[in-house]
């Protein structure tokens with residue numbers, strides 16, 4: 001029985017090996033990679049399709065509407081209709097635009113988003129490349145998306161695109177800092193940049209409880225900060241400033257239509273899944289089960305369950321919070337997130353060098369909670385509400 | 395506390411989310427082709443022609459006076475007057491429209507045609523699902539499509555239609571009275587004529603009888 005479950009857990013690995021057995025040994029590594037890449041592409045594109053329909057239905061329900069309910073059972077075939085629609089639409093490129101760069105931008109965005117999956121462990125032994133600098137690679141690839149955004153905004157030769165790109169890049173670069181700093185605590189604790197060993201370290205249990213990093217004060221703070229930064233990084237509400245319909249239309253992809261427009265959406269969602277998956281890997285124990293007695297359930301199931309939970313939370317947050325203003329966004333990044341992540345580094349250090357026990361919990365917990373409250377208080381007090389003076393209009 | 399507002403908002407949206415599955419009253423959406431919102435009485439979009447009775451040709455109230463055609467601001471009405479006449483709503487012999495077209499792709503729903511029609515024959519309709527594959531011919535409504543019964547008019551605009559019906563009843567009564575008066579007058583005239591003729595014939599008779607006398611005298 002146990003053997004069977006193990007086989008179920010490793011079914012993809014076993015299938016892969018079985019298929020490769022028919023090939024000459026020379027091409028095996030290449031074919032193995034191609035197979036895995038194809039599987040990743042299909043799985044996450046499918047997840048994108050499911051997410052769009054879940055998002056539309058969820059937002060609808062939050063706003064007391066039905067959401068899409070016409071195509072297929074309960075509207076679940078809506079993404080197919082959307083795909084066909086965007087494929088058959090005319091692809092308009094503005095005349096003064098730089099055609100080559102204009103074409104390359106969405107391709108690069110999607111490619112960069114997918115490349116991040118190379119180092120994400122989807123299940124036990126299910127990773128494309130176990131790089132010993134996996135986390136570093138992930139953040140390096142993540143910054144490629146900024147380049148794609150910049151290409152899109154610049155090549156369109158439109159003021160809306162340019163302003164949108166400017167906003168998007170300012171936001172993404174600002175939030176890259178807390179994103180990386182928030183994940184450094186995990187690297188400090190695990191002493192490794194490899195995603196596989198980070199997950200392996202968390203996949204152990206005391207009693208029934210797992211050793212996920214989120215169950216420590218610095219881990220919890222790190223996870224919260226990481227998720228806030230990830231929301232901003234993937235341009236999700238409430239940080240979706242790059243697309244203010246009333247001000248700059250759709251931001252940097254204003255001048256895109258047809259399937260290129262859909263590619264931007266795909267890239268954005270794939271990027272969001274990637275950062276969520278990274279958060280799972282770093283803080284939520286990757287593919288490990290939440291309780292020791294649930295380890296018999298296949299590891300990839302746990303990974304996708306966690307990913308879906310995070311996606312649903314993203315949708316929930318999007319349905320709740322209004323969009324921030326640009327200065328609020330920047331203040332949050334530099335005045336709250338950055339000091340908090342730096343303090344969190346200190347907390348992780350203290351945690352590492354103190355003996356285990358209640359005292360460690362108390363001190364580290366205080367080191368997270370007190371600055372958080374003080375910082376937000378301080379930010380609040382600095383705000384003076386008064387009649388605004390305009391320099392030029394009076 | 396930090397983030398209290400956010401948590402409050404999240405709870406609120408979660409309540410909305412779950413509530414929309416539990417209570418149907420929360421969902422304000424009307425599933426259009428299957429369900430429709432109840433029509434309010436003042437609704438209007440495009441004009442139609444009213445006919446009385448059951449025959450659309452015979453009962454059509456329009457007398458092809460072409461006032462609406464002249465008054466329509468975007469000029470989307472086209473009327474051709476008939477050669478012959480037929481009785482109108484009050485029984486008077488009138489022309490009728492041989493052709494009556496309204497291009498509803500041009501019509502701006504201003505209701506001016508309704509205001510100016512002296513015969514209460516053109517009224518505003520409420521149908522709104524008029525989408526069509528052919529945006530030219532498909533939206534040019536002919537007399538057959540425009541003609542709708544007075545009962546239909548009564549169902550879509552009851553108050554207005556009742557007033558119109560009352561007015562028509564009065565008119566018909568007046569017309570009937572007029573006809574009756576005319577008939578009486580005719581009868582009286584006939585009787586008078588008969589008596590006159592009688593008297594005349596008598597006088598002529600007398601004349602003729604008297605003639606020879608005069609002639610004789612001549």
Ligand code: SF4
Nearest residue numbers: 466501502504505507
């Ligand atoms: S509603 Fe106005 S535009 Fe339409 S047919 Fe009548 S007068 Fe013309």
Ligand code: SF4
Nearest residue numbers: 456457459460462511
């Ligand atoms: S609808 Fe009225 S105004 Fe227009 S031609 Fe007929 S009777 Fe005259």
